[in-house]
Amino acid sequence: MKILVPIKRVVDYNVRVQVKPSGSVDLDNVKMSMNPFDEIAVEEAIRLKEQNKAKEIIAISIGPAQASETIRTALAMGADKGILVQSPERLEPLNVAKILKAIADKEKPDLIILGKQAIDDDCNQTGQMLAALLNWPQGTFASKLELNGDSITVTREVDGGLQTLALKRPAIITTDLRLNEPRYATLPNIMKAKKKPIEQTTPESYGINPAPRLEILETLPPKEREGGVKVESIKELVEKLRSEAGIL
Amino acid sequence: MANLLLLAEHDGKTLSPATAKALTAALQMGEAADILIAGQNCEAAAQEAAKLKGARRILLADSAALSHQLAEPLAALIARLAKDYSHICAAATTIGKNVLPRAAALLDVAQLSDIVEVRESDVFVHPTYAGNVMETVRMKDEKKLLTIRATAFAAAPAAEKGEEAPIETIEAGEASELSSYVGEELTQSDRPELTAARIVISGGRGMQSGENFHLLETIADKLGAAVGASRAAVDSGFVPNDYQVGQTGKTVAPELYIAVGISGAIQHLAGMKDSKTIVAINKDEEAPIFQIADYGLVADLFDALPELAQELDKLEN
Ligand SMILES: Cc1cc2nc3c(=O)[nH]c(=O)nc-3n(C[C@H](O)[C@H](O)[C@H](O)COP(=O)(O)OP(=O)(O)OC[C@H]3O[C@@H](n4cnc5c(N)ncnc54)[C@H](O)[C@@H]3O)c2cc1C
Ligand SMILES: Nc1ncnc2c1ncn2[C@@H]1O[C@H](COP(=O)(O)O)[C@@H](O)[C@H]1O
Secondary structure: OEEEEEOOEEEOOOOOOOEOOOOOEOOOOOOEEEOHHHHHHHHHHHHHHHOOOOOEEEEEEEEOOOHHHHHHHHHHHOOOEEEEEEOOOOOOHHHHHHHHHHHHHHHOOOEEEEEOOOOOOOOOOHHHHHHHHHOOOEEEEEEEEEEEOOEEEEEEEEOOEEEEEEEEOOEEEEEOHHHOOOOOOOHHHHHHHOOOOEEEEOHHHHOOOOOOOEEEEEEEOOOOOOOOEEEOOHHHHHHHHHHOOOOO | OOOEEEEOOEOOOOEOHHHHHHHHHHHOOOOOEEEEEEEOOOHHHHHHHHOEOOEEEEEEEEOHHHHHHOHHHHHHHHHHHHHHOOEEEEEOOHHHHHHHHHHHHHHOOOEEEEEOEEEEOOEEEEEEHHHOEEEEEEEOOOOEEEEEOHHHOOOOOEOOOOOOOOEEEOOOOOOOOOEEEEEEEEOOOOOOOHHHOOEEEEEOHHHOOOOOHHHHHHHHHHHOOEEEEOHHHHHOOOOOHHHEEOOOOEOOOOOEEEEEOOOOOHHHHOOOOOOOEEEEEEOOOOOHHHHOOOEEEEOOHHHHHHHHHHHHHHHHO
């Protein structure tokens, strides 16, 4: 079984981004990392390989040249091969999904595991779109996966609790936080990863010309909340909630 | 002219409060909206939707093929209906987020997630970067698919008596061979639903255990509040996943949010910072949650919560 894992290079989750006065997101000198949900996707693929359920794991990143570092991280965790689709511009999920579809048509994987959401654009769309383009089933927001023959049982985190579906293979999975805890790459594996291949391509090489459908008119910081006051006791808190906030 | 379709959120019997809120947002894009009720045995939900002011028609697709509103048949249905509409909306719930991007890709159009403001019928505001950036976006596709952050909009009122929207039964389409429903484990609770509650009290890692959540539940019951949690509390197994508030959990904006033993990571703030009044109880006076709290109490929660319960009892008497 072959697994594709699309991974996005994003601002590290510890960074609180700022909007520049000129009206763009300040990404100068901020730490970049693999999207946390995508680390979970890589980890899940590696576990399937360790259980002898998967043979090959290909990590794919679409982005600037530096996204090859993100791919190296996935290779050091245990992926076998990388594909870097170089594209300097910000791509909308539909275009990302189209590129991934072209790669899937060529690689013919049995499973594609994505993150449920990229923590920069917070779109939560790409996996669902890719599933539509491939006409595959989708198991989004997965917290548990089980492979049995040609079927995949996936437990999903939904608003009311948990839902379990059976999907035919090939299928799309998107990861939620509790699917697993990703491993750290060990030093020997980081060294080994340097020798693993990364194929370099572009969107155009798949015949895709990523035209944006969205026009960003304005980028602003959110309304700041004014900090409030400290209260000394529960008594004072309840009193203030009654008299000032008028709630209780 | 804008022609709107809103995918309703329901469990067959009742309409989720998110639908009436999403309708308000949809009606800012155009004048009247059709509401799609898709599922199996959902006649009752359709009747409830018919009573919403601004609903033009209720499209009822009631079939075993749509049971549990799985993404594959539902997205196909929406894509089929799309030719009559300029805007297709859904609340940004797990169902909306699951289905709408799939429908958008079938239609070869972009989808915008989690809008909080409608500027023009093609210009919308939505948060990115865990709510640290607000983006205003013009959608250039002819068809606009959007998920709506329900907490950012008031619920649409009820229609006048006799003004209910007509219910039309529509073709549901084929069941999908691709996926099938196996089962579910839904959290049972008599408390109000987290995203619709007037008051929310949430616990974090500081609660130390699932048992200790009864301290919060006692207070929740006195206040008629819902109980939420941070990711750390969910990951530690204190409470189920559907309690999680934050960037990747639920978004809430109640009148009062009480954060107990929660540090205030940006991912948590993303889900609750639009609450009207925020109270934080934390023993660490440096905890970032205090920077956004209207009322902060530096205290051990195991002292503070029983005391709060007592004070609330006094109020009742
Ligand atoms: C991709 C990604 C997505 C995420 N999404 C979310 C999300 O949606 N929602 C979310 O909440 N988090 C999310 N997180 C996690 C987030 O970064 C934080 O790790 C998490 O919110 C911390 O939870 P906490 O505040 O309960 O725990 P901690 O940060 O450990 O804080 C515990 C707090 O309890 C206080 N405390 C301890 N004991 C007591 C006591 N006896 N009395 C009073 N106070 C006490 C401590 O002082 C401390 O401030 C996400 C992280 C990632 C990487
Ligand atoms: N540029 C990209 N390169 C590789 N994978 C991506 C890219 N953008 C999105 N993805 C994948 O799609 C998931 C969801 O992203 P999004 O729909 O943007 O929230 C991510 O977690 C990744 O797995």
